[in-house]
Amino acid sequence: MILVTGGAGYIGSHCAMALIEKGYDVIVFDNLSTGHLKTLETLKNIARSNNFNFLKGDLLNTENLNKAFSSGNIEAVIHFAAFSQVGESVKDPAKYYRNNICGTLNLLDAMRKYNVDKIVFSSTAATYGEPVRIPIDETHPQNPINPYGFSKLAIEKIMDDFDRAYNIKSVRLRYFNVAGADSKSRLGEWHEPETHLIPNILKSTFANSKTFQMFGTDYDTKDGTCVRDYINIEDLVQAHLLSLEYLKKGGKTDFFNLGTKTGNTVKEVFTLCEKVTAKDISVETKPRREGDPAQLVADNTKAKQILGWRPEKTLEDSIKSAFQWEKKLQAQINS
Numbered sequence: 001m002i003l004v005t006g007g008a009g010y011i012g013s014h015c016a017m018a019l020i021e022k023g024y025d026v027i028v029f030d031n032l033s034t035g036h037l038k039t040l041e042t043l044k045n046i047a048r049s050n051n052f053n054f055l056k057g058d059l060l061n062t063e064n065l066n067k068a069f070s071s072g073n074i075e076a077v078i079h080f081a082a083f084s085q086v087g088e089s090v091k092d093p094a095k096y097y098r099n100n101i102c103g104t105l106n107l108l109d110a111m112r113k114y115n116v117d118k119i120v121f122s123s124t125a126a127t128y129g130e131p132v133r134i135p136i137d138e139t140h141p142q143n144p145i146n147p148y149g150f151s152k153l154a155i156e157k158i159m160d161d162f163d164r165a166y167n168i169k170s171v172r173l174r175y176f177n178v179a180g181a182d183s184k185s186r187l188g189e190w191h192e193p194e195t196h197l198i199p200n201i202l203k204s205t206f207a208n209s210k211t212f213q214m215f216g217t218d219y220d221t222k223d224g225t226c227v228r229d230y231i232n233i234e235d236l237v238q239a240h241l242l243s244l245e246y247l248k249k250g251g252k253t254d255f256f257n258l259g260t261k262t263g264n265t266v267k268e269v270f271t272l273c274e275k276v277t278a279k280d281i282s283v284e285t286k287p288r289r290e291g292d293p294a295q296l297v298a299d300n301t302k303a304k305q306i307l308g309w310r311p312e313k314t315l316e317d318s319i320k321s322a323f324q325w326e327k328k329l330q331a332q333i334n335s
């Protein structure tokens, strides 16, 4: 059985769905702080047999964790549960350090207690901070510039120590910008508030929506807007399944970038969104936001070589699936 923390959220739910479809027994552990019950209902409907369970619980509550681990034979953990809004982490770092670091420490302690020795962890490109070279490979210095990034880096360090001292093996996946939805529109991105570029552009195409705000048009990039590396959610999920297999085969603790090695500017993303939605999207340009580097692009060679991973979807695929999902979400909100 695989324990998926944060499985009611955006990325965790897509991963739980892929695990269920592969025939794994899955238990989702989530406190529903930013996740959704409706997402869990979808997962329940997808699970044909009895291979899906949900336990409402908080990583900060050790009794909840004991319940999760004692409920079945947990073979490995895939750990998505965290708070992940950069701006909020600057305003309220205590909330981020407590939930992300203390929560993960409790999880790792429960793994020790119940002899579970494999974990795949959602880390982030935010652990690198301001890039000193592009593309960013895994040897790039890690100097996060906000509490969110620092919380994830602290967890990476804790995981190294837990391997050395207690033999818990981890794979840390450093995501770049995750985008898109399930290609059958069963699940998709659902953050409140939404801080990510693509859903925000798409949301602005619906009636009564705000104008899309483009921050920073004077960067030293080809069209003056920031360059990011958009990795499709289904490709990202595949890397989790491969990481799980890697650990099951006795793989050592390691860390990998998940990105495409292709950068796209905000203007390029915007233009593709106009193409996919066939709408003229109204846009307002704003000054740069503090802490937004000009470029973030992953070197994904290591994940390709060691995990045998290949991102296959294009940015247009991600925008198309995100748009299909957004239509469904808007209909649900307005019904």
Ligand SMILES: NC(=O)c1ccc[n+]([C@@H]2O[C@H](COP(=O)([O-])OP(=O)(O)OC[C@H]3O[C@@H](n4cnc5c(N)ncnc54)[C@H](O)[C@@H]3O)[C@@H](O)[C@H]2O)c1
Pocket (backbone or CB within 6 Å): 005, 006, 007, 008, 009, 010, 011, 012, 029, 030, 031, 032, 033, 034, 035, 036, 057, 058, 059, 060, 079, 080, 081, 082, 083, 084, 099, 103, 122, 123, 124, 125, 175, 176, 177, 178, 179, 190, 191
């Ligand atoms: N979305 C991205 O582009 C991106 C990029 C890099 C890294 N990440 C990381 O990926 C992971 C998933 O991100 P997401 O976009 O799916 O976020 P999300 O907010 O949609 O999902 C997080 C889930 O964790 C749950 N959760 C949070 N704290 C918890 C706690 N203490 N106990 C139990 N459950 C808890 C929430 O209820 C939610 O369901 C996070 O760790 C995030 O930092 C995301």
